[in-house]
Amino acid sequence: MNKDIPEISLQRLPVYLNYLRSLTDEDGKYISSGAIAGALNLGEVLVRKDLAYTSSAGRPKVGYVRKELIAALEEYLGCNDVKNAVLVGAGGLGNALLAYGGFGKYGIEIVEAYDCDPKKAGTTSGGKKICDISEMAEGIKKYDARLAIVAVPAAAAQSVCDLLIGEGIKGILNFAPALISAPEGVVVRNIDVAANLAILASMI
Amino acid sequence: MNKDIPEISLQRLPVYLNYLRSLTDEDGKYISSGAIAGALNLGEVLVRKDLAYTSSAGRPKVGYVRKELIAALEEYLGCNDVKNAVLVGAGGLGNALLAYGGFGKYGIEIVEAYDCDPKKAGTTSGGKKICDISEMAEGIKKYDARLAIVAVPAAAAQSVCDLLIGEGIKGILNFAPALISAPEGVVVRNIDVAANLAILASMI
Numbered sequence: 001m002n003k004d005i006p007e008i009s010l011q012r013l014p015v016y017l018n019y020l021r022s023l024t025d026e027d028g029k030y031i032s033s034g035a036i037a038g039a040l041n042l043g044e045v046l047v048r049k050d051l052a053y054t055s056s057a058g059r060p061k062v063g064y065v066r067k068e069l070i071a072a073l074e075e076y077l078g079c080n081d082v083k084n085a086v087l088v089g090a091g092g093l094g095n096a097l098l099a100y101g102g103f104g105k106y107g108i109e110i111v112e113a114y115d116c117d118p119k120k121a122g123t124t125s126g127g128k129k130i131c132d133i134s135e136m137a138e139g140i141k142k143y144d145a146r147l148a149i150v151a152v153p154a155a156a157a158q159s160v161c162d163l164l165i166g167e168g169i170k171g172i173l174n175f176a177p178a179l180i181s182a183p184e185g186v187v188v189r190n191i192d193v194a195a196n197l198a199i200l201a202s203m204i
Numbered sequence: 205m206n207k208d209i210p211e212i213s214l215q216r217l218p219v220y221l222n223y224l225r226s227l228t229d230e231d232g233k234y235i236s237s238g239a240i241a242g243a244l245n246l247g248e249v250l251v252r253k254d255l256a257y258t259s260s261a262g263r264p265k266v267g268y269v270r271k272e273l274i275a276a277l278e279e280y281l282g283c284n285d286v287k288n289a290v291l292v293g294a295g296g297l298g299n300a301l302l303a304y305g306g307f308g309k310y311g312i313e314i315v316e317a318y319d320c321d322p323k324k325a326g327t328t329s330g331g332k333k334i335c336d337i338s339e340m341a342e343g344i345k346k347y348d349a350r351l352a353i354v355a356v357p358a359a360a361a362q363s364v365c366d367l368l369i370g371e372g373i374k375g376i377l378n379f380a381p382a383l384i385s386a387p388e389g390v391v392v393r394n395i396d397v398a399a400n401l402a403i404l405a406s407m408i
Binding site for chain 2: 039041077078093096105106108146147172173179181186191192204
């Protein structure tokens with residue numbers, strides 16, 4: 001969709017959006033790139049460049065109309081389009097993600113979860129139905145899902161992703177600490193929590 | 205600690221380590237930068253440059269001795285130094301992280317968790333003790349912890365981080381979708397799961 005923006009800029013857009021949403025009418029109608037840069041500890045030129053991708057134009061000496069900038073970021077990030085996602089692996093992390101309410105603000109809804117443990121099939125978690133993995137293909141089709149969250153053990157991650165991709169999933173958020181290969185046209189983002197903590201430990 | 209390496213290179217080191225650890229003796233004694241680059245879909249020059257930070261030197265036409273390279277990455281990432289971490293917020297995500305066994309391979313141990321719900325104090329989760337938040341200062345001191353994982357609601361994140369920093373925590377892995385300000389000398393890494401999924405949705 002947003003092929004023209006560098007990934008590093010794209011990654012900052014939700015940060016801008018979170019910050020702008022945290023402001024209130026008392027903070028004023030306008031906000032300058034300098035104020036945003038200062039609050040987020042980023043360079044002002046960088047902020048202006050990032051925001052330009054959303055086609056928001058700040059006005060000299062005044063800045064951006066805050067609500068317009070929020071709307072532009074929401075539009076760019078597709079927050080107003082409802083996007084269905086499925087989740088695979090209803091273990092500890094999977095259940096935590098099912099209970100997590102934060103996806104809605106980006107227009108994303110986890111519609112169903114799948115697990116290979118037959119004891120979990122038919123139960124619900126975080127208000128979401130957990131189905132047997134054999135029902136995954138049907139669910140993806142039914143909900144026209146293009147996004148999937150993978151929270152299975154590392155050893156199962158690639159085969160689960162292959163199944164998902166075979167059913168038309170185009171974007172995978174992978175929490176398994178495993179390297180996933182995916183064909184052209186499918187995007188995989190990895191969140192390796194332990195590696196993030198290790199990186200942090202190396203930085204202090 | 206590793207101040208000389210760009211963060212973007214540092215972020216790839218656990219990826220190399222995971223990949224190299226996934227190989228077996230049958231994959232041979234040596235591995236070339238080209239083979240690593242091919243498996244991870246990265247440029248070969250980039251791989252060589254990243255690995256040079258760990259002072260590993262590949263041999264022309266032969267490559268790296270796999271086990272030596274693993275040892276160099278482990279050394280660089282501090283996998284052999286035991287580092288204690290605390291966790292704040294024993295909700296769904298916090299409990300999933302307490303049960304998660306993946307930190308040990310980076311030498312990190314979550315020693316204790318804290319929550320403000322008095323009903324949780326004194327219970328255990330994932331084999332870890334959950335204490336009342338009032339016991340946090342004592343626990344950080346007792347375990348000489350420098351790392352903390354924050355898995356509290358967004359509204360509580362800054363005040364929790366302020367407390368942690370006040371007790372000597374130098375690195376915070378923040379899962380709350382909130383902007384954390386921290387003084388110089390303290391590193392905060394944010395994992396905003398919903399934002400990651402939104403970015404992914406924008407890329408497909």
